[in-house]
Amino acid sequence: MLEKIKFYQTGSNTVGNRLLNPSMRTIQASVDRPNALISGHRACQGCGEALGARYAIDAAMRATGGQLMVVNATGCLEVFSTPYPESAWRLPWMHSLFGNAAAVGSGLASAAKIRAQKNGDSVVPRVIAQGGDGGTTDIGMGCLSGMFDRNDDVLYICYDNEAYMNTGVQRSSATPPSARTATTMPVGEHPGADWGKGKDVPLIAMAHGIPYVATATVADLRDLEQKVTKAMSYHGARYIQILVPCPLGWGLKSSGLTVTAARLAMETGFYPIFEAEYGKITSVRKIRAKQPVTNYLKIQKRYAHLLKKNADPNTVARLQAMCDQNIKDFGLLGDDQPELNPTAIQAYERSQAI
Amino acid sequence: MTEQIEGSLGVAKAVALCRPGIVCAYPISPQTHIVENLGKFVKSGALKNCDYLNVESEFAAISVSIGSSAGGARTYTATASQGLLFMTEGIYNASGLGLPIVMTVASRAIGGPINIWNDHSDSLSQRDSGWLQLFCESNQDALDTHIMAFKIAETVGLPVMVCMDGFVLTHAFERLELPTQEQVDAFLPEYEPREYLTPKEPISIGSMVGPEAFTEVRFLQQRKMAKALKVIEDVTAEYRKITGHHSGGLLDCYRCDDAELKLIIMGSTVGTAKDEIDRLRDKGVKVGLISLKAFRPFPYEALRKAIGDCKKVVCVERAFSFGSRGIICPEVKRAMEGTGCDVKTAIAGLGGRAIFGTTINGIVRAAFEGKFKDEMTWFDVNSNVLNSYTKDGEGVTFPEGPLSDSQLHASVK
Amino acid sequence: MLQIRLHGRGGQGAVTTAEMLSLSAFLEGHYAQAFPSFGSERTGAPVVAYARIDDKEVRTHEPIQEPDVVLVQDRTLLGVVDVFGGLSPKGYAIINTAEKPEDVVPELCKKLPKGHVLTVPATDFAIKAMKMNKPGAPMLASLAAATDVLKLESVQKSFQTRYPGKVGDANAEAAALAYNYLKDKMKEGK
Numbered sequence: 001m002l003e004k005i006k007f008y009q010t011g012s013n014t015v016g017n018r019l020l021n022p023s024m025r026t027i028q029a030s031v032d033r034p035n036a037l038i039s040g041h042r043a044c045q046g047c048g049e050a051l052g053a054r055y056a057i058d059a060a061m062r063a064t065g066g067q068l069m070v071v072n073a074t075g076c077l078e079v080f081s082t083p084y085p086e087s088a089w090r091l092p093w094m095h096s097l098f099g100n101a102a103a104v105g106s107g108l109a110s111a112a113k114i115r116a117q118k119n120g121d122s123v124v125p126r127v128i129a130q131g132g133d134g135g136t137t138d139i140g141m142g143c144l145s146g147m148f149d150r151n152d153d154v155l156y157i158c159y160d161n162e163a164y165m166n167t168g169v170q171r172s173s174a175t176p177p178s179a180r181t182a183t184t185m186p187v188g189e190h191p192g193a194d195w196g197k198g199k200d201v202p203l204i205a206m207a208h209g210i211p212y213v214a215t216a217t218v219a220d221l222r223d224l225e226q227k228v229t230k231a232m233s234y235h236g237a238r239y240i241q242i243l244v245p246c247p248l249g250w251g252l253k254s255s256g257l258t259v260t261a262a263r264l265a266m267e268t269g270f271y272p273i274f275e276a277e278y279g280k281i282t283s284v285r286k287i288r289a290k291q292p293v294t295n296y297l298k299i300q301k302r303y304a305h306l307l308k309k310n311a312d313p314n315t316v317a318r319l320q321a322m323c324d325q326n327i328k329d330f331g332l333l334g335d336d337q338p339e340l341n342p343t344a345i346q347a348y349e350r351s352q353a354i
Numbered sequence: 355m356t357e358q359i360e361g362s363l364g365v366a367k368a369v370a371l372c373r374p375g376i377v378c379a380y381p382i383s384p385q386t387h388i389v390e391n392l393g394k395f396v397k398s399g400a401l402k403n404c405d406y407l408n409v410e411s412e413f414a415a416i417s418v419s420i421g422s423s424a425g426g427a428r429t430y431t432a433t434a435s436q437g438l439l440f441m442t443e444g445i446y447n448a449s450g451l452g453l454p455i456v457m458t459v460a461s462r463a464i465g466g467p468i469n470i471w472n473d474h475s476d477s478l479s480q481r482d483s484g485w486l487q488l489f490c491e492s493n494q495d496a497l498d499t500h501i502m503a504f505k506i507a508e509t510v511g512l513p514v515m516v517c518m519d520g521f522v523l524t525h526a527f528e529r530l531e532l533p534t535q536e537q538v539d540a541f542l543p544e545y546e547p548r549e550y551l552t553p554k555e556p557i558s559i560g561s562m563v564g565p566e567a568f569t570e571v572r573f574l575q576q577r578k579m580a581k582a583l584k585v586i587e588d589v590t591a592e593y594r595k596i597t598g599h600h601s602g603g604l605l606d607c608y609r610c611d612d613a614e615l616k617l618i619i620m621g622s623t624v625g626t627a628k629d630e631i632d633r634l635r636d637k638g639v640k641v642g643l644i645s646l647k648a649f650r651p652f653p654y655e656a657l658r659k660a661i662g663d664c665k666k667v668v669c670v671e672r673a674f675s676f677g678s679r680g681i682i683c684p685e686v687k688r689a690m691e692g693t694g695c696d697v698k699t700a701i702a703g704l705g706g707r708a709i710f711g712t713t714i715n716g717i718v719r720a721a722f723e724g725k726f727k728d729e730m731t732w733f734d735v736n737s738n739v740l741n742s743y744t745k746d747g748e749g750v751t752f753p754e755g756p757l758s759d760s761q762l763h764a765s766v767k
Numbered sequence: 768m769l770q771i772r773l774h775g776r777g778g779q780g781a782v783t784t785a786e787m788l789s790l791s792a793f794l795e796g797h798y799a800q801a802f803p804s805f806g807s808e809r810t811g812a813p814v815v816a817y818a819r820i821d822d823k824e825v826r827t828h829e830p831i832q833e834p835d836v837v838l839v840q841d842r843t844l845l846g847v848v849d850v851f852g853g854l855s856p857k858g859y860a861i862i863n864t865a866e867k868p869e870d871v872v873p874e875l876c877k878k879l880p881k882g883h884v885l886t887v888p889a890t891d892f893a894i895k896a897m898k899m900n901k902p903g904a905p906m907l908a909s910l911a912a913a914t915d916v917l918k919l920e921s922v923q924k925s926f927q928t929r930y931p932g933k934v935g936d937a938n939a940e941a942a943a944l945a946y947n948y949l950k951d952k953m954k955e956g957k
Contacts, residue, residue: 084561084564089556103413107407114376142410142411521802527799528799624826625828626828706805
């Protein structure tokens, strides 16, 4: 039916909801949207994480008929949403520690199951555990892997803004090479974050053979909603990693550039967007209008040192090569088929180092 | 039912009688046999409506427990030593969130150097964690205390550590009397939390509390601890009435009437000491024993009453505070402030060094002979081992033990 | 109170033997306790386990330094470990070997009352009955034969309780072999 729709907003890749039949409309367009994360919280303007969380949790609320509980790792999302005695969460929500959201989620899911079993309830509330990239890829990695290992019925959502924003923008294992953070300053011979460091948690998640793994961004919110909805149709351990630009930490030229930055991350190949089921990639979000990496870099102060007059041009070239490698590995262009065994981008960096 | 079984199996059976919803643990000696048995009960179907989670670390074990307790399930876990320390962040979180988790600590020394044997340095390292800490003197006491612990935790709204000496109790095969399922069901009804995470009534748990309310949150938490003192006594009385077992309580006195010296001991050494006190009493030595069962909350009033007019007290301690002294002794001094009671610490039984009846005998004799000059004395220290290290390196030699704190300090001057 | 110390090697079931000793005593209505020497011994390493029997609650948890009975489950421990250390002058020693007591431990035979040092080829009986070097049941049966501390039936029942089915029955059979062997020996001695 999409072919029959006349696109008024050409070039923007967005489609007005009024043109679609109700079943295809976004959850946020509905008057009875869940509003799980309600307005009035303390996030910065332009916060990608708040946007991502709102869409993701509302989609899961819709998918579960409101039978949803959330465990939140320590981080910006937790801090800005629940300053005592207020809470912006309109669903059962708990925060325990920085590194244990996945395990708390396992316990909560188990308790929900046992309580339903004991009371003879047919509906078992579902559980989402969520955290930032620090709470997921670094300090929460053990608990995350354990939850995957046991295939506990938990969807883990990582809001990836590529550094520790809550504590003042320090490097995490999700920080890209050459990016400036408070602990990888643009000084010395190799400014910014080191090359050949970091890890690819979506691929690590896939290696656990769990039912569903996906990446998404806040630039394609329909895609994000669909992925969350799909994730909730599975039982067992699931993982979604959402790129959520942080205007402050990334030094976006304006706080209105959050979605633009996320879109450029996709359209450059910098951040591959895909789905995997039971360890195998099953779909890839194709690049619509390929962009050079400089277009992505130039709107962020964290990369400003790369584009200065006296900067080493090789660094930008390496970042472009990294994007090209992603495009090749994941088949992000045209009719390309993805590699059967996509490789963590760090592998290329490390192999070059030797 | 009376059975001749391992202490760990007794505790596992007691926990199963409490019908937990979640059991979650990571293996560490000497806690393993307890959770192995529980895993078997769940898998065989003997323990119904219960999930057993094999997790990847103690940090995950306490975290899963936090989630399941917040989700409204009766929750049990167990650990020891390094595992307890690895849990620490979650331990404080569980008490702060007021989650009534029950956890066995099969007490064991903390490394380095690594040591798998029993002392109390692990459990006592968590004395400020906001958990109730109940110590067990025998396996019968341990299995009964676990059943009481669920009721205490759920009544007070705080988690409980049941501390039983690793190996000495957990691995001992003894005659144990288990209450019946009917008795336990009557004593401990199905867990119905006052508050838990459910879509039926959405709440936020664990939000960020700033300076405007944090002190009050802590005050209220401390108030729960104060409430726990009476709850422990009430629950103990009820349990004793139902089962006839003399277990639990804040503390227990043994041959304390007319005692001129009272020993204060926690854990499995109590039994050994009781036998020795009988022998000493036969010889006319007026010595009694206070078995300290609740360390947190600390029963200051009950202890003051139990010590009474007695002017000589020695705490036999199986842990101490580096750079300070004993851990039990200062608490006892607080309880006895203004009474002129002389309270001392005898350090013994670290890292599994056996405390024999003769050790207790030696402590009693030394106390009556006025040999405890300093507040703390290393009672069962082996000077030969010390000297093999200090003699060549520093030219320092120690006389045969016991060694007082001032001897230790003099040796560095 | 009767205190028993067992010496064996990791893998021979010394800890289980102590536990079965306590279970046998329990089955006869006594209070009993068994516990291992706690360590991280691997297969083949010397292992010590303890047991106590009494007619009132056993409260003490100290290791046994002055045993009334020493059971040596592995002959190769003699001379390696001070297995008879602290043994009561009126005590009993039972050693797993086919050799005569006077040939194995002549000094000990002089120290203890006549008939208090016994040898029994427990491993042979274990292998005969259950094809395994688990000499626990025959060792306990020997204690039953030499003293009135335990009955053979209790020893058999303890193993059959712990290992229902074939393994328990084989242990019971091995126990009977050792019991009869020692009873015959004791008759010869008289």
